[in-house]
Amino acid sequence: MPNETLIRDIRLAAKELGYDDVGITKPTLPQADKDALKEWLKKNHHAGMKWMERPVRLDPKELLPGAKTAILFISYYRQEEVPFTEKKGVVASYARGRDYHNVHKRRLKQFIRWFEEKVGEEDCCRPFSDASPIMERALAVQAGLGWFGKNNLLIHRRLGTFTLLSGILTTVEVEGTKVVEERRPRCGTCTKCIDHCPTGALSPYELDSSRCLSYHLIESKEPIPQEIAAKNPGYLFGCDICQDVCPHNVRKEPTDSKDFSPENGIGALLDLNQLNEIEEDPEKLYVTPLKRRKAKGLSYNWKTLWNESAP
Numbered sequence: 001m002p003n004e005t006l007i008r009d010i011r012l013a014a015k016e017l018g019y020d021d022v023g024i025t026k027p028t029l030p031q032a033d034k035d036a037l038k039e040w041l042k043k044n045h046h047a048g049m050k051w052m053e054r055p056v057r058l059d060p061k062e063l064l065p066g067a068k069t070a071i072l073f074i075s076y077y078r079q080e081e082v083p084f085t086e087k088k089g090v091v092a093s094y095a096r097g098r099d100y101h102n103v104h105k106r107r108l109k110q111f112i113r114w115f116e117e118k119v120g121e122e123d124c125c126r127p128f129s130d131a132s133p134i135m136e137r138a139l140a141v142q143a144g145l146g147w148f149g150k151n152n153l154l155i156h157r158r159l160g161t162f163t164l165l166s167g168i169l170t171t172v173e174v175e176g177t178k179v180v181e182e183r184r185p186r187c188g189t190c191t192k193c194i195d196h197c198p199t200g201a202l203s204p205y206e207l208d209s210s211r212c213l214s215y216h217l218i219e220s221k222e223p224i225p226q227e228i229a230a231k232n233p234g235y236l237f238g239c240d241i242c243q244d245v246c247p248h249n250v251r252k253e254p255t256d257s258k259d260f261s262p263e264n265g266i267g268a269l270l271d272l273n274q275l276n277e278i279e280e281d282p283e284k285l286y287v288t289p290l291k292r293r294k295a296k297g298l299s300y301n302w303k304t305l306w307n308e309s310a311p
């Protein structure tokens with residue numbers, strides 16, 4: 001099959017599955033990205049996420065020996081910005097609908113089934129979305145899907161930063177893939193994300209997780225330092241400030257994808273009654289990304305947010 005036809009069909013299949021863009025690249029990373037990760041780890045910017053030290057992160061091919069191609073998918077998820085409200089907690093935009101890990105798992109399974117049939121090979125793919133030790137953003141930049149922002153996020157040319165990544169590695173060679181190695185700074189003199197980050201977690205193109213609300217409200221198993229909790233303007237789970245202020249997100253409509261709509265998940269704001277209901281019936285969290293924090297963790301976040309007991 002001519003290669004342009006395969007690339008065109010991959011695009012069509014991705015669109016049918018609900019993806020908003022797709023990029024195809026080699027499953028190797030420029031030395032600059034590997035060095036940046038090593039430097040970041042050396043500075044302990046991964047805080048308590050010790051699993052990030054696993055060397056497999058430096059070479060995507062460790063995940064699928066013999067991999068020749070990486071196919072990266074973009075899911076646009078933006079929701080309405082909501083104001084911080086007394087005695088409520090804001091859920092970050094990405095977490096208001098269905099859990100994207102489940103959404104992507106389903107889409108990737110279907111994509112792989114289609115792809116293997118198309119190329120006439122079996123067991124030639126390995127899916128990833130967030131949980132695998134792959135530098136997804138670096139691969140997405142290399143695939144030409146956008147560039148790194150000073151807020152650390154991938155800035156997609158058309159969609160801005162409110163996107164989620166997933167992809168597959170495959171041992172099938174797709175010729176004519178993109179390999180953008182350039183890591184040119186593109187934010188110019190803008191520093192809005194750095195200036196507005198309430199906890200001072202950002203320096204250009206670098207984030208110190210130990211200062212990031214997103215890390216403390218989602219990932220960390222340790223108590224939230226009082227100094228950080230005091231600067232939380234109203235988030236219960238995750239944080240979107242460094243995206244909300246980014247000019248690349250101005251005039252971008254919320255997604256029309258049902259997968260990420262609040263009606264299919266937990267919604268944008270939670271109050272104490274809802275948190276109590278969740279404690280009584282934790283299954284309410286099962287389909288949403290908030291299950292990572294569990295009912296107990298969310299109640300803890302609430303207490304630190306409204307200073308109801310010392311963190």
Ligand code: B12
Nearest residue numbers: 033036092130136138152153154164165205214215238239
């Ligand atoms: C660990 C992690 C976190 C940690 C650490 C975040 C971080 N910045 O690394 C915490 C818990 C804080 C976090 C928070 C969030 N996360 Co997170 N996270 C990850 C994870 C698992 C690994 C990221 C990683 O490898 N970091 C290591 C650093 C070194 O990599 P990097 O940030 O990409 O750094 C590159 C650039 O800095 C560049 N670089 C270095 N110097 C320079 C200089 C110049 C000039 C240039 C141009 C570039 C450059 O090189 C580095 C290496 O490529 C990925 C999933 C995955 N497997 O990749 C999701 C992921 C990055 N997270 C994601 C999301 C959505 C979020 C949140 C928005 C969630 C929320 N609303 O609360 C926040 C955003 C916080 C932020 N501003 O980054 C998405 C981002 C999608 C996107 N469009 O970019 C990902 C890709 C998950 C997914 N599958 O969609 N996350």
Ligand code: SF4
Nearest residue numbers: 197212213239241242
């Ligand atoms: S997610 Fe929030 S706390 Fe973390 S870097 Fe962005 S603005 Fe700062």
Ligand code: SF4
Nearest residue numbers: 149150187190193246
């Ligand atoms: S807010 Fe400005 S500096 Fe930050 S990522 Fe967006 S364009 Fe870049």
